Amino acid sequence: MAVLLELRGIVGRAVDPDDQASRVAALDGTLRGLLARFDDARYAPAARALFGLPPAEPGLNLTARRELAARVAGHEAHHFRKRVEPQLVGKLADELLADADRFTRSPMIAPRLAPVRTRQPVPADPFAWEVAEHEEQLTRMWSAIYAARAELLCIERLISLQADRQSVVRVAVTAAWRWASARAEAIGYLAAFAPDVAASADELVAMAGWTPALTPAQASLLTEAASGGASREAFVAALHGETGLGAVWVDGFLARTAPNPLIEENGKAS
Known part of the structure; x- marks a missing residue:
């Protein structure tokens, strides 16, 4: 987890990069986006279930999520855990690294905005x-x-x-x-x-x-x-x-x- 929170794409999306909870929220949002666009139609539901997203119900532990992921992928649970799960996790890790690389290579970063409580007039100055x-x-x-x-x-x-x-x-x-x-x-x-x-x-x-x-x-x-x-x-x-x-x-x-x-x-x- 600590390594993931240091990825450039996660730090760049965090509301407060110095706050761990903010980085965790950014990581969660990034993972949801990557899993929503998982490009293997057969294994996309299994990958999402493995990480606690639909078709998984909230509160399922890892064992239950693995069993559900294996079932929706059409595999026996042991085979899924040994052969399929590592590839799904590896693919997602590759996507996170690619996302971080895109952030690193971005030519510009959109400016961050903060709430403005008072009017900020522009002085009459060139x-x-x-x-x-x-x-x-x-x-x-x-x-x-x-x-x-x-x-x-x-x-x-x-x-x-x-x-x-x-x-x-x-x-x-x-x-x-x-x-x-x-x-x-x-x-x-x-x-x-x-x-x-x-x-x-x-x-x-x-x-x-x-x-x-x-x-x-x-x-x-x-x-x-x-x-x-x-x-x-x-x-x-x-x-x-x-x-x-x-x-x-x-x-x-x-x-x-x-x-x-x-x-x-x-x-x-x-």
């Missing part, structure tokens, strides 16, 4: 104006990145729910607008306030989540359509007729990848 404008633009950029992330998460949720194509396409268009808006904000912020930062707009907007691969020309086309605070309607109108670009974006989400089972070999469970 330096104060510059600092306030910097914070304003930085906040706009991160707001746009988080807005894009919300839509990208919505797409993946709808696809998982096997929603109809029209519903997915509608959200995908919104995601394209949000993503392009975030990219435009990142370009503007870097040019005006952080020209020496060793990060590109594409690296910053990538923190919103996965998107279909675009050529530089396609990314620029989307960004131009969303620049200047364009509304979703204006964005769609600007791209009217760009059916090829729309297909690349939408079909990129809808394309199904081949399953990558954790413990399958030649079509048989080990």
